[in-house]
Amino acid sequence: MSFQVMLTELTTGMLITMSIFVLTLICSMPLGFLVAFGRMAKNSVIRRITQFYISVMRGTPLMLQLMVVYFFPWYLFHIPLGSNWRFPAIILGFSINYAAYFAEIYRSGIEAIPKGQYEAAKLLGYSKSQTFIKIILPQVFKIILPSVTNEIITLVKDTSLAYTLSCLEMFSVAKQIAAAETSMVPFAVAALFYYIFNLLVSFIMNRMEKKMSYY
């Protein structure tokens, strides 16, 4: 296999890797808010349930969770999977896992805001939702950005776990080429691909951090 074919194949894999990455972010970041609110809810039942959810998501390997998500329709309900379930299962598995981590990051940001600000806003006549959206949230974004960047960069590399479900993301492709060519070069190229992608991600996140340093 020529180097060029290898690059083309790895790039095709990279597109899948990137779609897993982007879709997971789109699903897990809003979902994380929902979980964070559940975790901070006044209702103790909701709070306990989300607490349990977070502990399971963080306490078991992502690889295992992916397998559970993919195979449970069959093993629990005997619904044949067909071949169109694979990709949605991967996105679902990644999203519910990352939502748990994002939720805790959001919570750390929200709880970092001093109580005095809520009290002051109340005195000034802000409603609860106004206080949250106009005063609290902008500060929360600033506080959590470095932790979110951390998590996003981890996600780029975690996408390789999709190989467990036989998804042809870049790392699986690299493994297959390596097997056929009996060579380790594809892995080196794969490493470079991940690194460049992460450089890009850090660059974008740094720009965002700078934009937010307005006070």
Place this chain on the structure above:
Amino acid sequence: MKKKIVSLIAALSLGALMLSGCGAGKNDDKTFVVGFDAEYPPYGYMDENGEYTGFDLELAEAVCKLEGWTLVKQPLIWDNKDNELNSGSIDCIWNGFTMDGREDDYAWSVPYVDNSQVIVTAADSGIQTFSDLNGKVVGVQAASAALSVLEDPDQQKSLADTFKTLQTFADYNTAFAELQAGSVDAIAMDIGVAQYQLESRGNGEFIILDEHLNAEQYGVGFALNNTELRDTINADLKKLKEDGTFDALAEKYGLSDMTCLE
């Protein structure tokens, strides 16, 4: 706002589903989804052009031509092959798939390749017979036939007991890297795979021991309740043998000495 987000997510996931390279097509009667290990040359692997090929995949292609089906090649993680087959995401496992020891677990096609498990070691390791393996580290692929042979008390478990450790690994590339690096002393694998590896790696660095661990046969594995599809494939294999396609493919992949289809 929330509704918008939800519908956006739904639309995007749907779009991804359609574009995705992972969903390999529908499981209706016009497609034939073959599960295989894409890291298992010469039976199934990625060729110079980035296409999946190999002896087994070309055979499956020939069957599809006879039946007018579309072949869908679904690479598998070998450890997950049973889950994939039972849950219906693939129609069969067709990939240098050893029948022996798994007779009751699948609906099997007729055997088509005579295989044996062998030991590969570095040419300068000084290992020449099984008795030289005493106290050595031997590698074997997880969930492979070679592993079950080495774990079966009726077969080679007594030999495996003389090893220092029996090290399982995920793919042959890693195993050969470890063999070169000296962290394992020998690797147990199928003879067809061993021949491909030795040829591809060249320059006489590795050898196959003359003693074989066992003799066994390859077949196509179907889910136990899927004998209908199995019978169709059996009939097709017979036709392919008669019209010479089967032998031509065997020669192409250097497996002529090993075929056993009648």
